[in-house]
C-alpha cells in the first residue's frame with residue numbers, strides 16, 4: 001500500500017487533517033487503535049472557538065453544528081459569591097463561541113470522511129513508524145491483535161495519536177525540546193440529567209475549589225469540580241458532588257442549582273505540556289501528540305484544529321506547488337499559537353483554582369486579579385479575544401493567501 005500521508009489517530013486532529021487533505025486532492029490513510037463506536041461515545045470537552053466553527057462550516061461539516069450547537073456570546077466569571085459576565089461580541093468585534101461536544105464533531109467528521117470513501121482502519125494494533133528521516137518513510141501495523149503485519153509506504157507521516165501515542169514517543173526518544181507543568185489538582189467531571197444551570201458557562205473560584213457549569217443539551221448538563229489530582233472517584237457520592245456544586249456556584253440569590261441523576265463521573269488530572277520538536281524528518285506531530293493544556297481555557301480541541309490548518313496548508317503547497325517552504329515553517333507558525341494558548345490556559349487555571357499551597361498574600365493577589373479583570377475594559381477584552389480564539393500568525397514572508 002502507498003499513500004501521500006499516513007495519519008496515525010482518528011481524533012479531532014487526524015480526522016480534520018484527512019478531511020482537509022481530501023478536499024485538496026491529497027491522499028491519506030488513517031490508522032486508529034479504537035473502534036468507531038468508542039470514538040463517537042467518549043465524552044470530552046465542548047467549546048468551539050469562532051475560527052474552529054468557521055473552518056468546519058466552510059469545509060462542509062458544519063450543518064449539525066449550525067442546528068444543534070449552542071452559540072454563547074459570553075461567559076460568567078465568579079469569585080466567592082460575586083459573578084460577572086464577559087461579553088464576547090462587544091469586546092472582539094462580533095466573535096462568539098459554540099458549545100458543541102467534541103464527540104459530535106468527531107461524528108460529523110467521520111460521517112463525511114466515510115461517505116467520501118476515505119481509508120480509515122479502526123482497531124489496528126502495533127502501529128510503528130519507520131525511516132522517518134528518509135524520503136520513503138513507512139508505517140507498519142497489524143489490522144487486529146495477533147494478525148500479520150501490513151506496511152504502508154508514504155511521503156509523510158502525521159502523528160495525530162494524542163499524548164500517549166507512539167509518534168510523540170518516537171520524537172522524544174532522541175534530541176527534542178519539551179516543557180511540562182503538572183498540577184496538584186484535577187477535575188471531577190459529571191454528566192447530569194437536569195435543566196440548564198445558566199444561560200452561559202460559569203467559571204467559579206470558591207475557597208473549596210473551582211467549579212464549572214457547562215451544558216450539553218437542554219436536559220443533560222456537564223459540570224466540573226476541582227479535586228485533588230490523586231482523589232478517588234469512589235469517595236465522591238452523588239450527594240457529595242451536588243453539595244459541592246451547589247456551594248461553589250452559589251451567588252447568594254436564594255436560587256439553588258437543580259440536581260438530578262448523575263449518569264457519568266470521572267476524574268482527570270491536569271498538565272501543561274509542549275513538545276517544541278513538532279517535526280522529525282518526515283514525521284509531523286499535531287494536536288495532543290505535541291501539547292496538552294489544562295481544560296480551563298477550553299483550548300485543547302481548538303489548538304489541535306489550528307495545528308492541522310497549518311499542516312494542511314503546508315502539505316497543500318508541497319503537493320500543488322512542489323515547495324516545502326511552508327512545511328518547513330510548520331513548527332514555527334504552530335508554536336506561536338500554541339504558546340499563546342498555553343499562556344491563556346495557565347492564566348485561567350491560576351486565576352480560578354484554589355491552591356492549598358498559596359499563602360494568604362497570594363490568595364489576596366488572586367482575588368485582586370479577579371476584581372481587576374472584571375472592572376477593566378482592557379483586561380476583559382484580552383480575556384475575550386483569547387477565549388474566542390487568536391488568529392494564526394502566518395508571518396510576513398508568506399503569500400497573501402495565507403495571511
Ligand code: APR
Nearest residue numbers: 009010011012013032033127161162165287288300301304
Ligand atoms: N495507534 C493508533 N491510534 C492511536 C494510538 C496508536 N498506538 N494511540 C492513540 N491513538 C488514537 C487514539 O485512540 C485517539 O483516537 O489517536 C487519537 C488521538 O486523539 P486525541 O487524543 O483526541 O488527540 P487529538 O486528535 O490531538 O485531539 C486533541 O482531543 O482528546 C482531546 O482534550 C483533547 O481536546 C483535545 C483534543
Ligand code: PHB
Nearest residue numbers: 045046214295296297298
Ligand atoms: C465542557 O463543556 O466540557 C467544557 C467547557 C469549558 C471548559 C472545559 C470543558 O473550559
